[in-house]
Amino acid sequence: MFSVTVRDHLMVAHSFRGEVFGPAQRLHGATFVVDATFRRPDLDEDNIVVDIGRATTELGSVLADLNYRNLDDESAFAGINTSTEFLAKVIADRLADRVAAGDLGEGARGLTGITVTLHESHVAWASYERDLRSVG
Known part of the structure; x- marks a missing residue:
């Protein structure tokens, strides 16, 4: 499996509901280093996984919709713990929606997965792996 990872960052404010979150139940800021890893079993006709420039641009665009926002005020996240x-x-x-729309180029339609990792600090991070085989 081949992969390419691009990196950016995200700064948000939010709060959590639930005793498990302790003091994070209060409004607080979070700065994340964000890695997006694109995977495929074979290289495309240009011998790449995905155009790194386009991947970087699209990650930045996705993050721009969230950056410098209080997520508690965003209707899309009403009542949700934005962990x-x-x-x-x-x-x-x-x-994945941008891959399906062709925003990362036609060659990106051969991608089989994306993993997004948010680094909260140098000692803690979380990831989500998304299968793309059913995308566009």
Whole structure:
């Protein structure tokens, strides 16, 4: 399996509901380093997994919709604990939509998976793996 990873970052504010979250139940900020890994079993006709420039641009665009936002105020997340794991899935799903729309180029239609990892710190991170075989 071949893979290419691109990286960006995301800064949000949010709060959580539930005793398990302790002091994070209060409004707080979070800065994540975001890695998006694109996978496929074989290289495309250009001998690449995906165009790195396009992958970087599309990741940045997906993150721009979330960046510098209080997620508690976003209607799409009303009543949802926007945990690191949850946000990894949101970003992976939005990238998958862009693959299906052709935004990463026709060659990207051969991608079989995306993994999005949000690094909360140098010692903690969470990932979501998304299968793309049924996308576009």
